[in-house]
Amino acid sequence: MAELAPPGPVGAGATSGRTVPKRRYAAIEVRDLEKTFRIPRQQVNTFKERALHPFRRARYEELNVLRGITFDVLEGEFFGIVGRNGSGKSTLLKCLAGIYRSDAGSIRVAGRISPFIELGVGFNPDLTARENVVINAVMMGLTPREARARFDQVLEFAELQDFVDLKLKNYSSGMQVRLAFAVMVQSGAEILLIDEVLAVGDAAFQQRCFDEFLRLRDEGRTIVLVTHDMTIVDRFCHRAMLITGGEIETIGAPGQVGARYLERNFEAMSQRSETTQESSVAGASAEIAEIWVENDAGMRVETVPHGQPLHLHARIDVHGRVQEPIVDIWVDDENGARVFATSTRPWPEAPPAEAGQSLHVRVDLDNRLAGGRYHIGCSLLSGSATLAVVALVNRHKPFVVYGSSHVFGLVAIDHELHVDRESSA
Ligand SMILES: Nc1ncnc2c1ncn2[C@@H]1O[C@H](COP(=O)(O)OP(=O)(O)OP(=O)(O)O)[C@@H](O)[C@H]1O
Ligand SMILES: [Mg+2]
Structure with a gap:
């Protein structure tokens, strides 16, 4: 007899759902983190400019991107970070990954980190996919032999077996994302940092990412995910955090944080919409x-x-x-x-x-x-x-x-729903 699958996340397995991880120590501990960029205001670039203004010093403008961020991510937690463009999410992730050095505060990480930060970070565009994957794995602490063994799994996951010897600069941006995501997933690291992975992938790849998110969550990996998609936050995260202007505005239940994020967006939009x-x-x-x-x-x-x-x-x-x-x-x-x-x-x-x-x-x-x-x-x-x-x-x-908890789509359309059961024997 064909049974209907029970409602719930597809592929979540026996330990599905948002079961709170049992061991509860902080996998990531961030205290009073600050990051400031110094941006040159007047650049002295050419030889002529230098000759004309020999004493002109480069002047800098300071951009306080992270202004005292304090939070913990617990071991086994799926933690979402949301915020408007330029609020400091990627900068925070890069500080966690050790790509940027912070100016003040502390970061403590318990476990090996594998980041998926941004297109191209950690990859060399002039090398082939094969070379990049092996180098990346070695940098993650694997022996060259282990790295080569892992190579096939990565390529299979990314579905890029036909493109192993193509230089990375000739990959489409979607192909690069697939490769980077596969490397991260197959790295075996306890802590995954993911920045906007789904933005450029096609529909099939997105579904694979969703399946992977559920699998990794069930395995008890610690995941920090930056996204603008509130349905993803709602569907996968145990907790989420909203950053506004380099400061934490809220940390809490995903639904609540998502709603706040949308409000922030609409404030800006309704201000814009006033113009006739x-x-x-x-x-x-x-x-x-x-x-x-x-x-x-x-x-x-x-x-x-x-x-x-x-x-x-x-x-x-x-x-x-x-x-x-x-x-x-x-x-x-x-x-x-x-x-x-x-x-x-x-x-x-x-x-x-x-x-x-x-x-x-x-x-x-x-x-x-x-x-x-x-x-x-x-x-x-x-x-x-x-x-x-x-x-x-x-x-x-x-x-x-x-008052529309029974409406599962955008709108309710009058309809009839039938489920027929047939015996397969
Ligand atoms: N390397 C850098 N040098 C100078 N300024 C930078 C640098 N990286 C980021 N910034 C600035 O820091 C601010 C925050 O950028 P960040 O990339 O962290 O934002 P974000 O929250 O990830 O935004 P988005 O949603 O668009 O990805 C921006 O004003 C950006 O211009
Ligand atoms: Mg970003």
């Missing part, structure tokens, strides 16, 4: 003055329950005549995916919108959205010549959907 784009059509001018959400009772709300009617509203103030006006209104999810959009197109007979008029846009719909935060955008186009944008706001008004 001005028209390129002569004379036409309008402004998306207001966007709001109402419940069925006609009250303005910012949270809406799943499964209830939902009303999106926008008011567009017209300042200069808009020929053949077209209104679009849409809803984006937190990842920027457009989950819903509608338009008055085709609306060929629409009379011009006159200066001084306000257009009140209303969309009535059933809220089928999964739980989470959404953003409404709206635009007014003029269809007189080619379509021209008169006014537009994107990700303008956020609202939150709750």
Whole structure:
């Protein structure tokens, strides 16, 4: 009889799930870590410049990238690090890996580290994959003989057997990532540092990474993973940490840290979205003055329950005549995916919108959205010549959907689900 697999992470094995590791000592201990880069402000590069300004000293600007970081990663823990671009995540990982020297504070590591930091780090582009893998393994402390023995496993894992004698500089970036990831996984190190491994891999490779993450977690390896993908944090990590501007903002449960990270992103986005784009059509001018959400009772709300009617509203103030006006209104999810959009197109007979008029846009719909935060955008186009944008706001008004624990996709679609059991005999 064909049995359905129980719910849970695929390939997680018998010890799956987020079982807390039994032995609990710190595999990584970081105290008051600081890192400052000195960036030359005026560079004296050429001989002529040097001759003209013989006494000019190079001036430096100091960039405090890590500002007193203190945390522990426990042995056997899958630890996520998230934060906006430039917040200091890669710098922190490089300090842990010993690639950068810190300016203050201490790092104590119990165990052998294998880093996957960044494309190319630790590899020589002018050597072949074979040579790189062997050198890398020797640097990790293996004898040349062990290194050669490990070589086949690495290549098999990376699925790059046909490219062993190709110089690394001729590898695609995805192939380089596969090789580097395979080297890290096969190194046997107790502590793995991983920075954004999934960004350039293809779908098949990503799935292999996921399987590997689960296997390594079940084996009790200590893993520090930097990522921007909150579903990965949620799915794999025991704990996570949010870094903002070189400081720890939160450490805790993955869901909570992920939510905070998304908030940080949306703050920046909603600030950006305030600008209303001005028209390129002569004379036409309008402004998306207001966007709001109402419940069925006609009250303005910012949270809406799943499964209830939902009303999106926008008011567009017209300042200069808009020929053949077209209104679009849409809803984006937190990842920027457009989950819903509608338009008055085709609306060929629409009379011009006159200066001084306000257009009140209303969309009535059933809220089928999964739980989470959404953003409404709206635009007014003029269809007189080619379509021209008169006014537009994107990700303008956020609202939150709750009460949808039974919705597993982006939206709930009416459907029937059947599971038939057949005997294989
Ligand atoms: N070698 C370096 N020399 C000078 N500045 C550097 C160096 N490496 C990083 N920085 C600066 O340190 C800051 C943090 O960079 P880092 O790479 O750690 O950010 P990140 O959090 O990994 O960002 P991302 O999400 O984009 O990968 C940035 O302002 C960056 O310009
Ligand atoms: Mg980085």
